[in-house]
Amino acid sequence: QLQLVESGGGLVQPGGSLRLSCAASGFTGLTLDNYAIGWFRQAPGKEREGVSCISNNDGNTYYADSVKGRFTISRDNAKNTVYLQMNSLKPEDTAVYYCAADRIGVYCSVGEYDYWGQGTQVTVSS
Secondary structure, eight states, rough: OOOEEEOEEEEOOOOEEEEEEEEEEEOTTTOGGGSEEEEEEOOOTTEEEEEEEEEEOOOOOOEEEETTTTTEEEEEEEEEEEEEEOOOOGGGGEEEEEEEESSSOOOGGGGOOEEOOOOEEEEOOO
């Protein structure tokens, strides 16, 4: 059973940066790059939304319009970890951030992803 553990959340001032990490384990014969990995977020009272995703094998990336140019997703297969570098953070980025994995994961949508971490809180406030 694939397991995902997020870390790196916290409180940051507007304009600041954070790097989230998603450590994966339990591949049972597969490797990290056999999975599409996505970062999603959910703010209070809102639906969970896709923030950024990286495809399996070829590493194509997707970013929501609201984070383009500010967030960068990357994967380190040797460390079985996927990162989300978040720069120029805004109060509207405040949410619980989740990483998720799927063997296919084409559209960076919540319904596609089978495996989920427990989430990490990101709060952007002065």
